[in-house]
Amino acid sequence: MPESTSTSVPKKRGLTSDSADDHAAKRPAPRRVNNSLSEALCQLLRDGTGSDLVLVCGGENLPAHSLLLESQCEFFAACLGSGMKESSERRIELKEENLDDVKRMLEYLYTGTFWEHDLGHKGKKDQRASEEIYNSFKNPSAERSDEQKQADPLIVCIRMYKLADKFGIPGLREEVWSKLEFYTSLRLAEAHESSIHVVDYGRTNRILGEWQRLMDAIEACFSDLGQLDSASVNEVADVLLEPLAAVAPNLLDPKASIRAHSGSFYLDMFRLPEGENRVFDDLQGRLERTPRLAARLFRLTCLESFRRDREAEYDDELMDKQYFNKDVKKMLKTVARLMTEPTEQARVLQCSSEGDHFREDGEPCSRSRVMVPTFGDLLPDTLVFRCPECEWEVTIDDIKEELDDA
Ligand SMILES: [Zn+2]
Secondary structure (H helix, E strand, C coil), rough: HHHHHHCCCCCCCCCCCCHHHHHCCCCCCCCCCCCCCCHHHHHHHHCCCCCCCCEEEEEEEEEEHHHHHHHHHHHHHHHHHHCHHHHCCCCCCCCCCHHHHHHHHHHHHHHHHCCCCCCCCCCCCCHHHHHHHHHHCCCCCCCCCHHHHHHCHHHHHHHHHHHHHHHHHHHHHHHHHHHHHHHHHHCCCCCCCCCCCCCCCCHHHHHHHHHHHHHHHHHHHHCCCCCCCCCHHHHHHHHHHHHHHHHHHHHHHCHHHHHHHHHHHHHHCCCCCCCCHHHHHHHHHHHHHHHHHHHHHHHHHHHHEEEEEEEHHHHHHHHHHHHHHHHHHHHHHHHHHHCCCHHHHHHHHCCCCCCCCCCCCCCEEECCCEEEECCCCCCCEEEEEEECCCCCEEEEEHHHHHHHHC
16 A cells, blocks of 8 residues: 555655756746745735736725635625626725725735734734834823824724724624734733732833823724724723723822821822822823713723622632631540540530629529530631530630640
């Protein structure tokens, strides 16, 4: 079997006789080919080889391949499969769209992703380069111009989401979502210094460092995507809003000045000056301008607060349980010891009330009864030994100490 297949494999060039080289020299020079499907698709997009369709946008003709467009995009499928003018002319005008965004949309349809930064960027346009560009952002000292805002990669992502919805490209929506996730994990990740009881100041500082960009993008979700249904808007806005909701209380006091003198915590909390916190004022202004944003952030902040409360509750319970389990173990050990040392039992477990404990009928305790294990009154999860006559209590630790002393 292996021998028969080996005969069908063509011999490699260079290993054969000179005559094979002569033969190769007579053939036309082979066309340069791509190493992978993705490279091949990039090439098709770049030079338009074999295109059967032209998109016209912003005065430019963009050659395209209808198969690729139809198979991923509801709009193109409807347009080209309908027998409409466009399908016979093989020419589709996209008058309303931004040229760069249409180029990005094509890039997505051919490569599965798009470049959300400046299209004129020199050098590689890969994840690594994208990371560097995101990391080089500096919070502007003044409000940005509309042009600057529109060029911001996050706003580009929001626009692409809108385009994905308009043209019916579900994959592109997902790609925007994952790009925003990439951004938040890169720039707004948790600092891992927080416990559930403390809001993360490391993360707060990151958010402050991205403030303008983040807030402009969040606002764009609700204004630019206003036509979309709420679920679609929230899907993309939540990626940006969740880190904000997680640190929302810190925004009132971003320099942690309250925590610095915790002795007067409650007093200072109400003395926080109003109208002197630039970040908080900016947030408040945006919330007033965009009620849907306010409503969504309120919900997420409540959820976050709820989560913290529940986790803290669960945590305390867990602590109590741990102590309780420890107490039970101690109790069992002590009881086992008392059973093997009956002489000690009489002494240690006998009521030792100091005379300030009386029976229900007002008479002093006879101090002759053996104390029995039960739950504490003040701390229901602790175990104690209690005199059945006068309710004098001793803890397991007391009993153990006495046993150890004996
Ligand atoms: Zn007693």
